[in-house]
Amino acid sequence: MPKPDKPEKPGRPAPRWASELWDWTRTLSIALTVVLLLHFFVFNLSTVEGQSMEPTLYEGEWLFVNKISYLIGDPDRGEVVILKDPTDRLEKKEFLVKRVVGVPGDTIEIREGQLYRNGELIVEPYTDTIIDDLDYGPYKVDEGMYFVMGDNRHARASLDSRSFGAVSQDLIRGRADFILWPIAKLNAL
Numbered sequence: 001m002p003k004p005d006k007p008e009k010p011g012r013p014a015p016r017w018a019s020e021l022w023d024w025t026r027t028l029s030i031a032l033t034v035v036l037l038l039h040f041f042v043f044n045l046s047t048v049e050g051q052s053m054e055p056t057l058y059e060g061e062w063l064f065v066n067k068i069s070y071l072i073g074d075p076d077r078g079e080v081v082i083l084k085d086p087t088d089r090l091e092k093k094e095f096l097v098k099r100v101v102g103v104p105g106d107t108i109e110i111r112e113g114q115l116y117r118n119g120e121l122i123v124e125p126y127t128d129t130i131i132d133d134l135d136y137g138p139y140k141v142d143e144g145m146y147f148v149m150g151d152n153r154h155a156r157a158s159l160d161s162r163s164f165g166a167v168s169q170d171l172i173r174g175r176a177d178f179i180l181w182p183i184a185k186l187n188a189l
Contacts, residue, residue: 045180046082046095052150052158053097055128056080056189062181063097063189067174074169075100075146077117080176080189083148086164097176098160099126102139102147109137110162115149127153133162141166 048061057063057080065082075081077100085094102108102117109116113130116122132155141147145166150158161167179185 044174046097046176048097052152052160053080053099054152054157056099056126056151057097057176057179060182061179061185063176064178064180065174066177069175070169070172075103075172075175077101077103077106081146081148082173082176083167084171084173085159086167086171087159095173096148096159098148098150098158100146101149102141102161102166104141104143104145106141106147107137108139108141108147108161109135111135124151126151129153132157136162139166144169146172 044065044067046063046065048057048059048063050059063082079100080097081100082095082097085096101115101122106117107119109119110131110133112135113132114121115124115131131153133153139147139161145168147161147166149160149162152158176189178189179187
């Protein structure tokens, strides 16, 4: 003969503090997950170090870096990009801020302090001087590669493609879209 079901004992409800703690833990976990996903795949903030991008960017400024733009498209001429340092000069790889001046298929040349792309003189309103370094090139940018330079064109002021060559797109981490800090310099790039 089957045993009769035992009546269930009513359980004590969880203490209110435990329920509230669970709600806070769940909310913070979801928020942290969203922030981390946005940081790794959509955008992040970067701080400018050094003077290689003067007069456009100065040391200590904060940049809003758009990472998703290059997941769905390619870098274009004139864009300011964040890239992983392609040199072996440091054990810890740093990130550099540079401007794209040549895309795949372009021929870059520096003659008499001026930048030429595909034989045409390029007017660079973001610089404040001619290029102080030696003549360079012509250099043909290969497929999947980008020629980058700092805006500071004084002699040896910028570590860029003139010293390490064009960089592959997989080294480019994102496009710097805005200066966020200091607030007086809030501006689109």
